[in-house]
Amino acid sequence: MGFFDKIKNGLSKTKQSMTNKLNGVIASFTGENEEFFDELEELLILSDVGGEASMEAVDRLRDEVKRRGLRGSEEVRGVLKEILVDMLEENNGLDLKTKPSIILIVGVNGVGKTTTIGKLAMELGRQGKKVLLAAGDTFRAAAAEQLSVWAGRAGADFVRHEEGSDPAAVVFDSIAAAKARGSDVIIVDTAGRLHNKSNLMNELNKISRVIDRELPDASRETLLVLDATTGQNGLMQAEEFKRFAGLTGIVLTKLDGTAKGGIVFAISSKLGVPVKYVGVGEQADDLIPFDRDEFTEALLS
Ligand SMILES: Nc1nc2c(ncn2[C@@H]2O[C@H](COP(=O)(O)OP(=O)(O)OP(=O)(O)O)[C@@H](O)[C@H]2O)c(=O)[nH]1
Ligand SMILES: [Mg+2]
Incomplete structure (x- = not known):
C-alpha cells in the first residue's frame, strides 16, 4: 500500500x-x-x-x-x-546528520511512545542505520521489557538499567555505548508518568543536560508523542512539554482511532511545531512520515 x-x-x-x-x-x-x-x-x-x-x-x-x-x-x-x-508546518523530516545523533521521545503515559520508538527503529534499520534504544523509562520494569522486544525485532542495540534507577544515567551509558559501537542513532524512551508532574519535567531536564554535555554538537530531535483521540486535552499537555523540553516535532498516534483528525491543524497552529509522523495502527509499518499536502488531500477527497 x-x-x-x-x-x-x-x-x-x-x-x-x-x-x-x-x-x-x-x-x-x-x-x-x-x-x-x-x-x-x-x-x-x-x-x-x-x-x-x-x-x-x-x-x-x-x-x-x-x-x-x-x-x-x-x-x-x-x-x-x-x-x-x-x-500546517512543513515537515522536513528528522535531522540525523551526525553520528551518533539522538532522538528523545517524550509524552504522557499511554500515548504510544514505546510503540513509536519500535516502529522508528524498524524504519531507520531498513534505511541501513545502526540504531541503539535507551530504556529511559525506568519507572516500570515492564517498560524496558516492552522496549527490548522492539529492539529484538528491529535488530537494534539496547541499553537498560534496573527499575527505579536514574534515567539520566541510562542516557549517559547509552551515549557511551553508541560511541563505542559506532551507532548512527540513539532513541531514548522516557517515562510518561511519575509521582508528580514536576518530577517528570525535572527528569527530562536532567536527561537533556546529559545530552548537552556528552553530545554537544550532535543532531538532536525531541519528539512529543500525542494521542489523537485525546483531542484538545492533548494540546494543553503539549504546551507544557514545549516549555520544559523544547520540541522539534510531534508524532500524532492513533489517528486510526479518531473521527476528529482535524486535531492536526490545531496542533500546528497552536504550537508552531511540525507534525513529523502519524501513527495509524499498532503494527510495525503503521508509522507514516507526515506530508501536509497528502494529508489535506486525503482529508478532502
Ligand atoms: N490504534 C493504534 N494504537 C496505537 C498506536 N500507537 C500506539 N498504540 C497502542 O497504544 C498502546 C500504548 O502504547 P505504548 O507504546 O505502550 O505507550 P507509551 O506512551 O509507551 O505508554 P507508557 O510507557 O505507559 O507511558 C499500545 O496498546 C499500543 O499498541 C496507533 O498509532 N494506533
Ligand atoms: Mg512506554
Missing part, C-alpha cells in the same frame, strides 16, 4: 464523519453566503481543528471568495485546501 492509501485508510473514521460533512457543506456553496461560512466553521470546530484556527481559516476563505468572486464549489474546495495546507 502506498503512503497516500495508508493515510486514507488511517483517516477512515475521520473521513466517515468530517470529510463526508465537509463535502456536503462545500457542495452547497453557490457564492458568498454567511450561512455557508458559519456551517463550515462549526464543522471545523467539531472536527477538533480548534476555535481560533477554525475562525482564522474561515476568515481567510471568506476574503478569498470575495476577492476572486468565486461561485463554484470546486473552486472553493481548492482554495480551502490551500488554506488548510498553509496552516
